[in-house]
Amino acid sequence: MQIRTETALARTFRLALPAGHPHTPGQHYVVRVTAPDGSSAQRSYSVASAPPTSADIAAAGGLHIELTIERIGDGDVSPFLHDEVREGDEVEVRGPFGGWFVWPGDSPVLLLGGGSGVVPLMSMLRHWRATGSREPLALVQSVRSPEDLFYADEYGMETTLVWTRAAPPGATRATGRLDGATLEPVLGPLRDAGATVFVCGSTGFAEHASQLAVRLGVDAGNVRVERFGPS
Numbered sequence: 001m002q003i004r005t006e007t008a009l010a011r012t013f014r015l016a017l018p019a020g021h022p023h024t025p026g027q028h029y030v031v032r033v034t035a036p037d038g039s040s041a042q043r044s045y046s047v048a049s050a051p052p053t054s055a056d057i058a059a060a061g062g063l064h065i066e067l068t069i070e071r072i073g074d075g076d077v078s079p080f081l082h083d084e085v086r087e088g089d090e091v092e093v094r095g096p097f098g099g100w101f102v103w104p105g106d107s108p109v110l111l112l113g114g115g116s117g118v119v120p121l122m123s124m125l126r127h128w129r130a131t132g133s134r135e136p137l138a139l140v141q142s143v144r145s146p147e148d149l150f151y152a153d154e155y156g157m158e159t160t161l162v163w164t165r166a167a168p169p170g171a172t173r174a175t176g177r178l179d180g181a182t183l184e185p186v187l188g189p190l191r192d193a194g195a196t197v198f199v200c201g202s203t204g205f206a207e208h209a210s211q212l213a214v215r216l217g218v219d220a221g222n223v224r225v226e227r228f229g230p231s
Contacts, residue, residue: 003086010070010150012069013066014065015067017062018062024098025123026098027096029067029097030045030095047123048120049064049126050129100224101224107135107194107196108193108195110195112210115202118141118151121141138160138186140162143162145165145167162177162182180212194222197210199213206226
């Protein structure tokens with residue numbers, strides 16, 4: 001296992017898997033941890049990395065996945081992973097799971113992320129880049145401040161960042177939640193192409209963003225939502 005810091009409260013865990021098959025972007029693994037007293041807990045975490053190719057697996061000496069996990073103070077699993085697990089340790093994982101909130105890379109997509117909800121969407125974005133896909137794709141990521149932004153060095157022209165509480169110098173949009181004026185210019189061409197909209201974030205963000213997309217003309221059947229709670 002290798003561990004990389006993303007923000008003050010989030011780390012990416014790179015895991016080597018002894019067996020299994022590559023995931024589809026949007027899928028998750030179940031992580032199980034066991035305390036010294038024998039008690040255990042488990043939690044599902046989305047994969048952040050792109051599915052590896054056969055060449056990737058050969059070059060890395062096996063199958064690897066990356067899980068980005070935010071530390072939740074009263075959680076059952078994330079505090080243990082952040083505070084107790086060290087590089088080289090082993091953890092128990094099962095997966096990949098999920099067959100609905102997935103994107104194999106063969107159709108237009110709009111990705112709407114809120115905070116740590118960007119994790120499965122980043123898997124989709126990385127897959128899109130790695131395969132050189134020509135399918136239309138855009139990411140809108142809503143985040144409190146620059147200090148809270150996962151994968152800060154990876155966003156390009158396909159991404160619109162929405163700062164809700166504090167914006168970096170030079171930002172042209174005032175802070176505040178995602179609104180129609182921000183989403184419509186990004187959504188328009190993708191809506192016309194029949195894109196699937198993937199929404200991931202807290203319950204409040206997921207409800208707001210999905211309803212906003214529908215109000216702006218997206219067929220509700222083309223919106224897929226994944227919510228998360230404490231870990």
